[in-house]
Amino acid sequence: MSQALLRASGIDVRFGGVHALRDVAVSVRPGEVCGLIGPNGAGKTTLFDVLSGMRRPDAGSISYDGTDITRRSPVWRARHGIRRTFQRQQLFGQLTVTDNLVVAQDWRGGARPAARLRRARAAAVLHECGLDPLAGTYAGALPVGRARMVELARALADPPRVLLLDEPASGTTAQERRELAAVIRHMADEEGCAVLLVEHNVAFVMELCSRVVVLDLGRVLAEGTAAEVQADPAVREAYLGTGPDPGGATTELPDAGA
Template sequence: MLQVEGLTKKFGGFTAVDAVSFSVPQGEILGLLGPNGSGKSTTFNCIAGMLKPTAGSVRLAGEEIAGLTADESCRRGIGRTFQIPRPFRGLSLLENAMLAAHFGAGGHIDKPEAERRARDALRLAQLPDDPQATAHGLGAAGLKKLELARALATQPKLLLADESLGGLDTGEMRQAAEMLKRIRDERGITIVWVEHIMGVLLSVVDRVVVLDHGAVIFKGTPAEAQDDPKVAEVYLGPPETRAA
């Protein structure tokens, strides 16, 4: 579903993403891990069209999409959430999701179809589809669900989930992780999930790619990641600096 080859993004003389390559088969959940500043979000933004890569290739279902704008990438079938939710607070939850549906995959759709897609996405995200329900009063978990619903309303082939666990307590983290797994299982949507929190993510994803200083330092299964010395050093520091 997704093939990233030699993806590089430079800001002046600073290389934020350095020749990153990985692939994601149809129906897989891939965890993209790394500490803060490792290049995870920049990689995401290059895939989703928020940033234009300096070099490299990004293919979605065999189609080259590197350099497309965010709206063009969305219409090709990429949906994404953002680390910091910014809903349209003057609109209802249903209207937020309908707006996303209008700009999603499949081109222009009429209002009834947008409403159908929006209601389906809200139900998947376990949010009310009551036209009177608004974002006012939603906590961190509710706002993350609305981000997810808006992304799902675009009818994505590939969902890019950006730090879906940030700001949640332990129980909410587990619920968010299980929701992503259920969406993959029920709808067959391929997911790339960016996180710096390892624990809950590793119980859900099929494989992980770990970045550090913009480069890939590990690819493999969650179990292999937990035993890898490079991954341990990135997250825990060099052995000599760790507490006994």
């Protein structure tokens, strides 16, 4: 089994008197799709902020490929292959879909031949994501489901080593979720990308992820395969009383084996 590519250890985060994360440890290996689930307020997005460098933890460390990056900036992490999408869409609405992907590569600089290569790369990724017909569409005009796929495509435009996906299936249709899952599996299985995803659609997580981590009240409540997590009594208790989200997903934990 390969070693973890991205690892968080002993992560603590406080917001005044609120202890958002308590001694959290999580890791993801190359070629693995790991799910991060938990009730609202469990600390999932805060942990993503720490992993992506947008928030420095009050305690704990982050290592990437064996090197401590706890103090590295979000820009450094992104340029070294750690890419993130957001719960709220962050597309450049006044740019076309193609240009959203080109912009993601522009930090590399270079003259006109480099620009042509970036557009060629953008076209290849759009094709892989089934977005060819939308290449010239302004991103601000896209429905939610297509915008989610464009965000994923933009994260892939400059080939990533780690993908941090924050609710990629939110607001999508069943068909769009299948398409998202296919692209994510391809990145893990064929490209060796390490994928960590936060998602309220538990069924999506259980079908897609080989390993699942459950957060509750800022702590790791459980970790294991989908079947192990589904059967854990503490996990079921944490999910009691939850219901459907506005996107048609559910935070109710499905029965083991469902």
